[in-house]
Amino acid sequence: MxxxxxxxxxxxxxxxxxxxxxxxxxxxxxxxxxxxxxxxxxxxxxxxxxxxxxxxxxxxxxxxxxxxxxxxxxxxxxxxxxxxxxxxxxxxxxxxxxxxxxxxxxxxxxxxxxxxxxxxxxxxxxxxxxxxxxxxxxxxxxxxxxxxxxxxxxxxxxxxxxxxxxxxxxxxxxxxxxxxxxxxxxxxxxxxxxxxxxxxxxxxxxxxxxxxxxxxxxxxxxxxxxxxxxxxxxxxxxxxxxxxxxxxxxxxQGGLDKINEQNEKKAKMLYECIDNSEGFYSGFAKKEDRSLMNVSFKTKNADLDALFVKEAEQNSMIGLKGHRLLGGLRASIYNAISLDNVKTLCDFMNEFKLKHS
Missing domain, CATH: 3.40.640.10 (Type I PLP-dependent aspartate aminotransferase-like (Major domain))
Known part of the structure; x- marks a missing residue:
C-alpha cells in the first residue's frame, strides 16, 4: 500500500x-x-x-x-x-x-x-x-x-x-x-x-x-x-x-493551465480547513501571499503538532512535520497530489481537531 x-x-x-x-x-x-x-x-x-x-x-x-x-x-x-x-x-x-x-x-x-x-x-x-x-x-x-x-x-x-x-x-x-x-x-x-x-x-x-x-x-x-x-x-x-x-x-493532464486549476482547488480546500477550524489550526503566511504549493500551519502548541504528525503517519500520511527553522506543520501539495488526497488530509485534520479540542 x-x-x-x-x-x-x-x-x-x-x-x-x-x-x-x-x-x-x-x-x-x-x-x-x-x-x-x-x-x-x-x-x-x-x-x-x-x-x-x-x-x-x-x-x-x-x-x-x-x-x-x-x-x-x-x-x-x-x-x-x-x-x-x-x-x-x-x-x-x-x-x-x-x-x-x-x-x-x-x-x-x-x-x-x-x-x-x-x-x-x-x-x-x-x-x-x-x-x-x-x-x-x-x-x-x-x-x-x-x-x-x-x-x-x-x-x-x-x-x-x-x-x-x-x-x-x-x-x-x-x-x-x-x-x-x-x-x-x-x-x-x-x-x-x-x-x-x-x-x-x-x-x-x-x-x-x-x-x-x-x-x-x-x-x-x-x-x-x-x-x-x-x-x-x-x-x-x-x-x-x-x-x-x-x-x-x-x-x-492538459498542460500547465489545467494543472494550475487543480492546484488552486487543492490549496483553497486546505486553507479553508485551516481558516474554519476556530483557531485550532493557524496558518503562517499572510493570506494574500499564501503558496499554492507549500501550506505551513500549526496547531495550538508544539506537543499537539508532534501528535498530529504521529497520528497522521498512523493514518498513512507522511511528510507533514514543519521545517526545523519554523516548526509546526507543513503540507506540500505539488502537482502529483490529487484533490482527493487533500480531502483525505482535511478529513483527518477535522477529526484530529474534534479529538483534541
Missing part, C-alpha cells in the same frame, strides 16, 4: 509515471537494457534528452529566444552560477524572502559581487512577499518565486527592465508564467518535475553572450553547456529520463 506523501522534496511522483518507469526499468522500449545502462551519446538517449527539452518549451510556450539546459548540482549550485555568469560588474539586486534567497545572497557575497538587497520580509520572519522595485540598470534582479519553508509565493513577478532571475524550484511546472522580462528561470526537479539530481535552467540567449565572456571553469559556464546541448559531460541520465516522463504526464 502506498502512503500519501506530503513531503517538501524529494516529493511524491505521479503513480502513472512510477509505473511507466517500473515497466521500462529492465528493458527500455523492449531493447533489452535499462536507460541507465546506455551511453548518453546514443540515439536512444538523445531522443529522451532532446524530447524533454522540447516538452519544456511546449509547456511554457517558449519561443526561440530561450534555451533549456540540464545541469547537475541541484538548484543550490545555481546560487553561485548565476552571479558567476551574469554579473557584469554593476549592481546585482535580490529580493530576500527566505532561506533560499539568503543562501543565494551568501554565495554572491562570497564571489564579492556588488550586491543590493532591494526588498526583504525578514522583519516579520518571511511571512509575506515584500513589495520590490528593482533598479532598471542592475545587472540582474533575483527572486525566489515560492518559499517552501514559510509557505509564501509571488502571485505575479516584478516588472523591471533589468533581467529577472527566478529560482522556481518549488513551483516549477505548476502554472504558466509571464516570461516577458524573465532572463533566467531555474529549479531543482525533485518537487514537481521528477527526481533529485537534476537542475533545469531556462535561459534567454542574450544571457549566454554574457556567460561566454567569463573566465570560468568549463563546468560552471552556461555558454559551454549550451554549446554542447547539455551533453558536455555525462549527464544524470536517469534523472533526465524521469524528468522526461513527468513532462509527458503534464502534457497528458
Amino acid at each position: 502506498r502512503v500519501l506523501n506530503f513531503s517538501a522534496g524529494p516529493s511524491t511522483l505521479p503513480l502513472e509515471v512510477l509505473n511507466e518507469a517500473k515497466d521500462e526499468l529492465l528493458s527500455y522500449k523492449n531493447n533489452g537494457y535499462s536507460i541507465m545502462e546506455i551511453s548518453h551519446r546514443t540515439k536512444i538517449f538523445e531522443e529522451v534528452h532532446f524530447g524533454a527539452m522540447e516538452d519544456v518549451k511546449k509547456l511554457y510556450a517558449l519561443n526561440d529566444d530561450y534555451e533549456i539546459l540540464f545541469l547537475q548540482g541541484g538548484a543550490s549550485l545555481q546560487f553561485a552560477m548565476v552571479p558567476m555568469n551574469l554579473n557584469m560588474g554593476g549592481v546585482c539586486e535580490y529580493a530576500n524572502t527566505g532561506v533560499w534567497t539568503k543562501k543565494a545572497i551568501k554565495e554572491a557575497k562570497i564571489l564579492e559581487v556588488n550586491l543590493n538587497i532591494a526588498a526583504s520580509s525578514e522583519n516579520d520572519n518571511f511571512s509575506y512577499i515584500p513589495d520590490v522595485k528593482f533598479n532598471d540598470e542592475s545587472d540582474y534582479a533575483y527572486i525566489c518565486s515560492n518559499n517552501t519553508i514559510y509557505g509564501t509565493q509571488y502571485t505575479s513577478y516584478p516588472k523591471t527592465k533589468a533581467p529577472l532571475v527566478v529560482d522556481a524550484s518549488s513551483d516549477f511546472f505548476s502554472k504558466k508564467i509571464d516570461f516577458s522580462n524573465v532572463a533566467l528561470f531555474y529549479g531543482g526537479t525533485q518537487k514537481n518535475a521528477g527526481i533529485s539530481g537534476l537542475a533545469c535552467v531556462i535561459i534567454r540567449k542574450d544571457m549566454l553572450e554574457r556567460s561566454s565572456t567569463k573566465k570560468l571553469p568549463s563546468m560552471l559556464k552556461y555558454s559551454v553547456h549550451s554549446e554542447n546541448q547539455s551533453l558536455f559531460n555525462t549527464p544524470p541520465s536517469f534523472a533526465i529520463y524521469m524528468f522526461a516522463l513527468e513532462m509527458k504526464w503534464l502534457l497528458r
Whole structure:
C-alpha cells in the first residue's frame, strides 16, 4: 500500500509515471537494457534528452529566444552560477524572502559581487512577499518565486527592465508564467518535475553572450553547456529520463493551465480547513501571499503538532512535520497530489481537531 506523501522534496511522483518507469526499468522500449545502462551519446538517449527539452518549451510556450539546459548540482549550485555568469560588474539586486534567497545572497557575497538587497520580509520572519522595485540598470534582479519553508509565493513577478532571475524550484511546472522580462528561470526537479539530481535552467540567449565572456571553469559556464546541448559531460541520465516522463504526464493532464486549476482547488480546500477550524489550526503566511504549493500551519502548541504528525503517519500520511527553522506543520501539495488526497488530509485534520479540542 502506498502512503500519501506530503513531503517538501524529494516529493511524491505521479503513480502513472512510477509505473511507466517500473515497466521500462529492465528493458527500455523492449531493447533489452535499462536507460541507465546506455551511453548518453546514443540515439536512444538523445531522443529522451532532446524530447524533454522540447516538452519544456511546449509547456511554457517558449519561443526561440530561450534555451533549456540540464545541469547537475541541484538548484543550490545555481546560487553561485548565476552571479558567476551574469554579473557584469554593476549592481546585482535580490529580493530576500527566505532561506533560499539568503543562501543565494551568501554565495554572491562570497564571489564579492556588488550586491543590493532591494526588498526583504525578514522583519516579520518571511511571512509575506515584500513589495520590490528593482533598479532598471542592475545587472540582474533575483527572486525566489515560492518559499517552501514559510509557505509564501509571488502571485505575479516584478516588472523591471533589468533581467529577472527566478529560482522556481518549488513551483516549477505548476502554472504558466509571464516570461516577458524573465532572463533566467531555474529549479531543482525533485518537487514537481521528477527526481533529485537534476537542475533545469531556462535561459534567454542574450544571457549566454554574457556567460561566454567569463573566465570560468568549463563546468560552471552556461555558454559551454549550451554549446554542447547539455551533453558536455555525462549527464544524470536517469534523472533526465524521469524528468522526461513527468513532462509527458503534464502534457497528458492538459498542460500547465489545467494543472494550475487543480492546484488552486487543492490549496483553497486546505486553507479553508485551516481558516474554519476556530483557531485550532493557524496558518503562517499572510493570506494574500499564501503558496499554492507549500501550506505551513500549526496547531495550538508544539506537543499537539508532534501528535498530529504521529497520528497522521498512523493514518498513512507522511511528510507533514514543519521545517526545523519554523516548526509546526507543513503540507506540500505539488502537482502529483490529487484533490482527493487533500480531502483525505482535511478529513483527518477535522477529526484530529474534534479529538483534541
